[in-house]
Amino acid sequence: MTEYQQTFLLSMLSNQAPELVNQPFPENLDLIQQDAEQLMESQFLASIPERLTAMGGFATLEWGPAIFIDPSDIQEDTKTKTYNATATNTMAVFSTGSTGVYTIAIAGTKATSIFDEKTEDAKVGVLVDWAYGVPVEQPVLKPRISTGTNDGLGVLLSLPDPKTGVNLATYLSTLASGTVITITGHSLGGGLAPALSLALFGAASNISPSLLKQGLLPQVYATAGPDIGNKDYVTYLSGTFKATTPPPANKYEQYNCKIWNSLDVVPHAWSPAFLSQIKSIYKSYGMDTPGYVGGVIDAVSADIKAHNYDPLPYNPYYSLDDALNGQFPGKFQPLDSFPSDSFINYNCNNNCNANVDVCNFVTEMLFQHIDAYFNELQIPFQAPANKMDACAITQKLDPL
Known part of the structure; x- marks a missing residue:
């Protein structure tokens, strides 16, 4: 297994925090968020050794898993005095025995997380100033990122290790000079991973300046992430983490470059260079983008323009990979031959109380x-016990 395959598997492992279902209320209901986070961390921690063994035993958990659960991701039932909860943000650090690399894995969007969809993923209309330092030799730079990314980044930087209580920056300060640090994430994590890398290791980082003198060797492996910042953010990021030049034949075999599938909707957001392509992304394969989805794109675009004047309304988001150096050609998956071993349960039939066209689009979107990515990286996998339900996700997304 290559280092890129190992990194991707650790990235996906960070997404496996268990759902909490019908958990009894704590004695003090005001502590329900803390109760849920501690319980979920404990359950996830207990499952990780077996999961790592199943992946080939190439890695060891070193820090975390640290979990944040926003109150909106906790559903209380006052009649039964129970609650359900889903992870909002999850992060863990692993070491790889054969290479000595430490991997910071950041979870992406969970289909059941309301906060991710409505805040970290979709809160893009307003950009905020980069809060973690700008190089003094580049005073004209004014990096800005989406409010949702800024919120998520703040969560990650403050997460404590459940055992020691130390945050990520403090933990990293204990590692030896020359240690390679790979920061990785997929989807929402693919947007957060570069931002976290820049916050910790950017030339003007104000998180822990001692980290910059420690001799650590950071690199980014971000997959399927949206574009979350303006041109100055991309300039600062790409100047700090330089991509492989020229790009390799296998696009996924490189660091410090956005790795993305040409048929994946998510990484087409939010830069204007690619956002409009979503409206026709599967058209050449006979699948139209539903009017509902196009309406969402128009609404988000209008929201972005309404909050950004220079002096006219415009979209300030800038692509991390406008040259397509990290984009690999996607392969459309016909729904009439949908694989049984997919991560997605394709069930867009008459029993699904959702628009069939939207459900079919969502199924293809989830597959891509x-x-x-597993197919492109040539990583074999078995169908998970709990698949992503295309019908249920369509029903959940439709009202957003």
Whole structure:
């Protein structure tokens, strides 16, 4: 297994925090968020050794898993005095025995997380100033990122290790000079991973300046992430983490470059260079983008323009990979031959109380966002016990 395959598997492992279902209320209901986070961390921690063994035993957990659960991701039932909860943000650090690399894995969007969809993923209309330092030799740079990414980044930087209580920056300060640090994430994690890397290791980082003198060797492996910042953010990021030049034949075999599938909807957001392509992304394969989805794109675009004047309304988002150096050609998956071993349960039939066209689009979108990356990286996988339900996700997304 290559280092890129190992990194991707650790990235996907960070997404496996268990759902909490019908958990009894704590004695003090005001502590329900803390109760849920501690319980979920404990359950996830207990499952990780077996999961790592199943992946080939190439890695060891070193820090975390640290989990944040926003109150909106906790559903209380006052009649039964129970609650359900899903992870909002999850992060863990692993070491790889054969290479000595430490991997910071950041979870992406969970289909059941309301906060991710409505805040970290979709809160893009307003950009905020980069809060973690700008190089003094480049005073004209004014990096800005989406409010949602800024919120998520703040969560990650403050997460404590459940055992020691130390945050990520403090933990990293204990590693030896020359240690390679790979920061990775997929989807939402693919947007957060570069931002976290820049916050920790950017030339003007104000998180922990001692990290910059420690001799650590950071690199980014971000897959399927949206574009979350303006041109100055991309300039600062690409100047700090330089991509492989020229790009390799296998696009996924490189660091410090956005790795993305040409048929994946998510990485087409939010830069204007690619956002409009979503409206016709599968058209050449006979699948139209539903009017509902196009309406969402128009609404988000209008929201972005309404909050950004220079002096006219415009979209300030800038692509991390406008040259397509990290984009690999996607392979459309016909729904009439949908694989049984997919991560997605394709069930867009008459029993699904959702628009069939939207459900079919969501199914293809999910396949291209998850399965296609395993296929491209040539990582064999078995159908998970709990698949992503295309019908249920369509029903959940439709009202957003």
